[in-house]
Amino acid sequence: MKILLLGSGGREHALAWKMLQSPNCTSLFVAPGNAGTQKIAQNINLNPLDFEQVKKFVIQENIQMLVVGPEDPLVEGIFDFFASDDQLKNVPVIGPSKQGAKLEGSKEFAKEFLIKNNIPTAAYGSFTKENLEEGFLFLEQLSPPYVLKADGLAAGKGVLILNDLIEAKTELQNMLVNEKFGQASSKVVIEEFLDGIELSVFVLTDGKNYKILPTAKDYKRIGENNTGLNTGGMGAISPVPFADENLMQKIEQEIVKPTVEGLQRDNILYKGFIFIGLIKVGNQPMVIEYNVRMGDPETEVVMPRIKSDLIALFEAVANEKLNEIDLEIDTRSATTVMMVSGGYPEDYQKGKIISGLENVADSIVFHAGTKMQENSVVTNGGRVLAITSYGENFQDALKKSYANIEKIKFEDVYFRRDIGFDL
Numbered sequence: 001m002k003i004l005l006l007g008s009g010g011r012e013h014a015l016a017w018k019m020l021q022s023p024n025c026t027s028l029f030v031a032p033g034n035a036g037t038q039k040i041a042q043n044i045n046l047n048p049l050d051f052e053q054v055k056k057f058v059i060q061e062n063i064q065m066l067v068v069g070p071e072d073p074l075v076e077g078i079f080d081f082f083a084s085d086d087q088l089k090n091v092p093v094i095g096p097s098k099q100g101a102k103l104e105g106s107k108e109f110a111k112e113f114l115i116k117n118n119i120p121t122a123a124y125g126s127f128t129k130e131n132l133e134e135g136f137l138f139l140e141q142l143s144p145p146y147v148l149k150a151d152g153l154a155a156g157k158g159v160l161i162l163n164d165l166i167e168a169k170t171e172l173q174n175m176l177v178n179e180k181f182g183q184a185s186s187k188v189v190i191e192e193f194l195d196g197i198e199l200s201v202f203v204l205t206d207g208k209n210y211k212i213l214p215t216a217k218d219y220k221r222i223g224e225n226n227t228g229l230n231t232g233g234m235g236a237i238s239p240v241p242f243a244d245e246n247l248m249q250k251i252e253q254e255i256v257k258p259t260v261e262g263l264q265r266d267n268i269l270y271k272g273f274i275f276i277g278l279i280k281v282g283n284q285p286m287v288i289e290y291n292v293r294m295g296d297p298e299t300e301v302v303m304p305r306i307k308s309d310l311i312a313l314f315e316a317v318a319n320e321k322l323n324e325i326d327l328e329i330d331t332r333s334a335t336t337v338m339m340v341s342g343g344y345p346e347d348y349q350k351g352k353i354i355s356g357l358e359n360v361a362d363s364i365v366f367h368a369g370t371k372m373q374e375n376s377v378v379t380n381g382g383r384v385l386a387i388t389s390y391g392e393n394f395q396d397a398l399k400k401s402y403a404n405i406e407k408i409k410f411e412d413v414y415f416r417r418d419i420g421f422d423l
Helices: 010-019 033-038 051-061 077-083 096-106 107-116 131-139 163-176 245-265 298-304 310-318 394-407
Strands: 002-007 026-032 065-068 124-130 145-148 161-162 187-191 197-205 210-211 221-223 226-228 234-238 274-279 282-289 334-339 364-367 368-375 376-379 383-391
Touching: 002 010, 002 051, 010 026, 010 033, 010 310, 010 383, 026 051, 033 161, 033 364, 033 368, 051 077, 051 161, 051 310, 051 394, 065 077, 065 310, 065 334, 077 096, 096 107, 096 282, 096 376, 107 124, 107 187, 107 282, 131 163, 131 187, 145 163, 197 245, 197 310, 197 376, 226 298, 234 298, 245 274, 245 282, 245 298, 298 364, 298 383, 364 368, 368 383
Parallel strands: 002 026, 002 065
Antiparallel strands: 124 187, 145 161, 145 187, 197 210, 197 274, 221 226, 234 334, 274 282, 334 383, 364 383, 368 376
């Protein structure tokens, strides 16, 4: 089977690595890919948001499946584009319809969906610049800290958690009136703050049946002890030690099942991943947010723990036969640590030569922001490499990741040395 994978990050390298283990994957193209995917698959210089360009390539190469890594093409409706085109409609797309992608594309839509389906989540209000004063009043009714979320996609940066009421009001005004996050913050969701410990649950669904994939926990802040600015994620571990059988049963019954059933009830076509960002408050799991694709860097620990054939799972998703497949999970722990460019998540430089990759042993290096330049691998993003390892427990796996990080060099490299510190 000839497959096209859209995206260029660590998530896509991990998906490509896993898909290529399937005997059903005869050739894999990645658009646009990175230096890591270039080594194992064929990179194609395509813009995932240029659907006409994607169509042309799919027809030209006789692509038999499209796997969508990032959220943007899903929110823009690539699933619907394929479904409504006579030349593309028989090519399965792994990812939800445009309506399904609103679970991530609109924070307000997601909150309404959660409330309507009685899924535990934080109390909220939704505001535009027209009712800014009501937003101020809503903030006054909450206890600090205050959670402000841009309604639209803001590349993982559109959430502010503030302790001071005056600062929260100023930032609400900045988001709505001064367009701090552009169009994404033309509407802002304000939520009550939930105090607990976070985890991510990943679900693969064909719209009717579902499989719960390994749990993961990622570390968003740039600084150790979870301080400093939010990033796309500085590392992850799987499984989450506190996600025992009781908690997982609760998550399935109160969150996963009602999510899939709610989508069905609303006739929302959904064939792909659901990433449920959760927080455990006491013994109660509550939904913070939905994403409509795999997380990054969580994919880099979830994929290595799936023993089943990923392409077979994707085919079952396309044919609505996911219930007929057994999901086999590796019992070992997996951890990943992100090596990032100095200055990230603010200004950073690209084009730094990366050396020492050939010295890595007993870890998998997933490329995130890299490219090939004159036979050298160079940095091409804020998050550069994800160093993933297996271990009997997460501490053991982390030791291997950190030992291998010491062998890799590029100018101004930075990584967190405390992944898993809170467990």
